[in-house]
Amino acid sequence: MTTATLPLDVAGASSPPDYLRAESGAWSWLNTRDHKRIAVMFLGAVNLSLLLGGVFALLLRLELLTPERTIMSAGAYNRVFTLHGIVMVFMFMIPAIPTVFGNFLLPLMLGAKDVAFPRLNLASFYVYLLGSALTLWSMVAGGADMGWTFYAPYSTTSPAAVAPVGLGVFVLGLSSIMTGLNFIVTVHTLRARHLLWHKMPLFVWSIYATSIIQVLATPVLGMSLLLVAVDRVFQLGIFDPTLGGDPVLFQHLFWFYSHPAVYIMVLPAMGVISEVVCTFAHRPPASYRAIAYSSLGIAFVGFLTWGHHMFVAGISVLDSGLFGVLSMFVAIFSAIKVFTWTATLRGGSIFFSTPMLYFFWFLFLFIFGGMTGVAVATSSLDVHWHDTYFVVAHFHFIMVGSTLTAYLAALHYWFPKLFGRCYSERWGMVSSILVFTGFFFTFMPQFLLGNAGMPRRYYSYPEQYQWLNVLSTGGASILAAGLISTAVYLAVALARGARAPQNPWSSRSYEWLSAAPPPTHNFLGQPDFERGPYDYHLPEPPPALAQPSPGE
Amino acid sequence: MARGHPNDARLNEPADHFATLAQQEQASHLGMWLFLTSEVLLFGALFGLYTGYRLEYAADFAQAVQHNNIAIGTINTALLVTSSFSAAWAVHSARLGSRRGVVTSLAVTLLLGLGFLVLKLVEYLEHFQAGIYPGALYHSTELPSHGANLFFTLYFFLTGLHALHVVAGLSALAVLAVLGWLGRHTPERHTSLELGVLYWHLVDVIWIFVWPLMYLQK
Numbered sequence: 043m044t045t046a047t048l049p050l051d052v053a054g055a056s057s058p059p060d061y062l063r064a065e066s067g068a069w070s071w072l073n074t075r076d077h078k079r080i081a082v083m084f085l086g087a088v089n090l091s092l093l094l095g096g097v098f099a100l101l102l103r104l105e106l107l108t109p110e111r112t113i114m115s116a117g118a119y120n121r122v123f124t125l126h127g128i129v130m131v132f133m134f135m136i137p138a139i140p141t142v143f144g145n146f147l148l149p150l151m152l153g154a155k156d157v158a159f160p161r162l163n164l165a166s167f168y169v170y171l172l173g174s175a176l177t178l179w180s181m182v183a184g185g186a187d188m189g190w191t192f193y194a195p196y197s198t199t200s201p202a203a204v205a206p207v208g209l210g211v212f213v214l215g216l217s218s219i220m221t222g223l224n225f226i227v228t229v230h231t232l233r234a235r236h237l238l239w240h241k242m243p244l245f246v247w248s249i250y251a252t253s254i255i256q257v258l259a260t261p262v263l264g265m266s267l268l269l270v271a272v273d274r275v276f277q278l279g280i281f282d283p284t285l286g287g288d289p290v291l292f293q294h295l296f297w298f299y300s301h302p303a304v305y306i307m308v309l310p311a312m313g314v315i316s317e318v319v320c321t322f323a324h325r326p327p328a329s330y331r332a333i334a335y336s337s338l339g340i341a342f343v344g345f346l347t348w349g350h351h352m353f354v355a356g357i358s359v360l361d362s363g364l365f366g367v368l369s370m371f372v373a374i375f376s377a378i379k380v381f382t383w384t385a386t387l388r389g390g391s392i393f394f395s396t397p398m399l400y401f402f403w404f405l406f407l408f409i410f411g412g413m414t415g416v417a418v419a420t421s422s423l424d425v426h427w428h429d430t431y432f433v434v435a436h437f438h439f440i441m442v443g444s445t446l447t448a449y450l451a452a453l454h455y456w457f458p459k460l461f462g463r464c465y466s467e468r469w470g471m472v473s474s475i476l477v478f479t480g481f482f483f484t485f486m487p488q489f490l491l492g493n494a495g496m497p498r499r500y501y502s503y504p505e506q507y508q509w510l511n512v513l514s515t516g517g518a519s520i521l522a523a524g525l526i527s528t529a530v531y532l533a534v535a536l537a538r539g540a541r542a543p544q545n546p547w548s549s550r551s552y553e554w555l556s557a558a559p560p561p562t563h564n565f566l567g568q569p570d571f572e573r574g575p576y577d578y579h580l581p582e583p584p585p586a587l588a589q590p591s592p593g594e
Numbered sequence: 595m596a597r598g599h600p601n602d603a604r605l606n607e608p609a610d611h612f613a614t615l616a617q618q619e620q621a622s623h624l625g626m627w628l629f630l631t632s633e634v635l636l637f638g639a640l641f642g643l644y645t646g647y648r649l650e651y652a653a654d655f656a657q658a659v660q661h662n663n664i665a666i667g668t669i670n671t672a673l674l675v676t677s678s679f680s681a682a683w684a685v686h687s688a689r690l691g692s693r694r695g696v697v698t699s700l701a702v703t704l705l706l707g708l709g710f711l712v713l714k715l716v717e718y719l720e721h722f723q724a725g726i727y728p729g730a731l732y733h734s735t736e737l738p739s740h741g742a743n744l745f746f747t748l749y750f751f752l753t754g755l756h757a758l759h760v761v762a763g764l765s766a767l768a769v770l771a772v773l774g775w776l777g778r779h780t781p782e783r784h785t786s787l788e789l790g791v792l793y794w795h796l797v798d799v800i801w802i803f804v805w806p807l808m809y810l811q812k
Contacts, residue, residue, distance in 0.1 A: 276729055
């Protein structure tokens with residue numbers, strides 16, 4: 043039924059330059075409406091955030107090397123772990139995959155020239171910068187020490203600079219809503235002819251589900267943090283028990299957003315993984331609908347699980363039970379995904395490369411993190427583990443492990459698409475192994491520490507916990523080495539890498555139908571959207587006729 | 595290389611990255627509805643907070659509600675509902691191609707909206723005279739309870755935020771009125787007017803929920 047229609051009317055026409063070279067000068071970047079350029083600017087920004095959050099993490103691990111004070115005071119420790127959490131959650135993990143890869147790929151995967159609202163897209167970048175600046179300004183203004191959860195009444199009474207962080211995260215949320223809104227409208231209105239919903243690449247489904255959560259949940263968080271910030275300035279006392287306020291209500295509002303936010307981080311990761319596994323197993327997904335609908339299932343159930351953060355905050359036994367059971371539903375949808383991915387491998391012709399390696403790390407961290415998630419959703423067990431390193435290890439596995447490995451998988455998988463360059467596969471593999479080993483040894487000891495009763499958020503600890511802490515700090519150093527080496531060889535590839543072919547992994551997905559890197563309007567002529575994105579039984583589509591003129 | 599500048603689009607031509615004008619208008623409408631949805635959730639957080647505290651302080655809340663001036667609250671409701679009607683009339687006039695109809699309807703809407711703000715201000719001043727302020731500044735002798743204090747903190751926050759939305763909506767409608775006077779809302783294309791009016795309806799709808807919560811509940 044599919045006829046490979048070639049791009050029309052371009053043979054013989056001189057090829058337009060790719061999006062990187064279409065215009066030059068700083069202003070052409072700062073004032074661009076091109077979703078690809080905006081994606082590249084976001085790539086730079088979120089990588090800086092990752093670096094910053096990583097430096098904070100290393101400082102924390104350094105402090106925890108010895109039982110007593112190592113390099114900083116208790117007050118400084120509180121400020122560093124607060125900023126580590128806030129920078130990593132709101133400035134890296136939530137925006138990372140949607141703003142970089144979502145922005146770059148969504149229009150390509152839909153056959154569109156751009157997202158629906160290009161100016162809003164650019165605005166979301168500047169709003170992101172503004173929010174980040176406000177957040178980091180708190181460092182200069184004396185630091186914030188309430189943790190990334192802003193729990194009242196501590197956050198409304200602490201002498202530290204909480205208000206700028208509250209406002210900063212509010213503004214970052216605004217950027218997040220703008221991105222989500224743009225993507226939903228893009229998916230609804232800008233699909234190419236013949237591209238029905240069930241022919242969209244799975245990455246689009248997961249970004250779509252993420253965007254729904256962004257639009258619906260972020261305003262509630264924004265309002266909660268606005269209340270905290272206004273409270274500090276005008277002494278509203280809305281969560282202050284001395285004025286009759288109820289701090290537990292703050293927790294309800296906060297987690298109503300912040301639990302779904304976990305899925306804002308992990309759903310795009312799942313989308314990346316779905317693409318990677320199909321391409322490198324060279325097979326269609328074992329069940330397209332199972333993967334697509336379970337994303338929507340997670341997005342829906344994710345709104346009904348926030349109470350599991352509050353098992354020891356005074357909610358009733360009935361509520362605890364209900365929230366515990368509802369939380370376990372997430373595990374069902376996640377398991378559907380895991381089984382579908384592994385079933386996709388069966389009978390495939392698997393091709394090993396750096397993105398595929400990250401897929402396996404993802405699978406391990408996601409399964410292990412997910413299983414411990416079911417464990418902490420059991421309220422009787424959670425009473426023991428609550429506020430210990432077990433919880434820290436759990437959410438780093440599921441939230442950071444999954445998001446970071448998928449982010450790195452995406453970065454390697456689509457690097458040739460973004461920049462038209464090849465990186466060193468050997469360095470990629472070695473660094474990937476370093477990243478996983480480092481991650482494993484950072485957080486596996488923390489499960490054991492938490493189970494042995496070590497509480498979180500303290501800068502000192504009894505001596506019996508030291509050897510596991512040393513192990514964890516050692517792991518963090520390996521993780522840092524892996525990430526630094528990744529940054530180095532990718533920078534080298536950017537400057538001196540060999541030119542990448544248009545479709546280096548022989549993928550069937552639509553984004554590879556355009557040149558690498560794509561021209562400003564993405565496609566020359568009308569690409570063939572009658573074929574599906576996972577049609578591995580069909581021959582590879584021919585490369586776009588008009589490759590951009592080789593740059594140098 | 596030409597790029598998609600939506601503001602460059604001449605009146606009846608779609609922006610670069612849209613195939614047809616209909617497609618672009620569909621996108622604009624969907625975007626507006628999504629924005630309104632997120633606004634609803636923004637206020638939803640405050641309504642949720644109100645519900646939580648009302649369950650905790652039922653008697654105090656009932657007393658505090660009775661202290662509010664039901665006449666002003668109800669007149670303001672009438673003003674906003676009428677203004678929604680006149681705003682809708684502006685869209686209707688644009689469809690008929692009546693420039694004068696657009697401008698007059700929007701002018702009426704603006705006047706009604708300003709009336710709402712003036713009455714709101716009168717009400718705030720009444721509260722301040724009775725020692726009713728948000729948060730720690732609260733020193734009403736008539737209603738000294740914690741519950742009443744929380745009620746009025748929420749009252750000021752909710753109605754204050756709503757008033758900001760009224761101001762934003764009025765500003766947008768004022769710009770649209772000027773555009774209407776310049777004849778920019780044609781029967782074929784008046785999306786910006788439709789979207790502005792849609793926003794104004796949301797401001798109205800939110801008030802429809804604030805009114806019973808703050809003035810009518812017993």
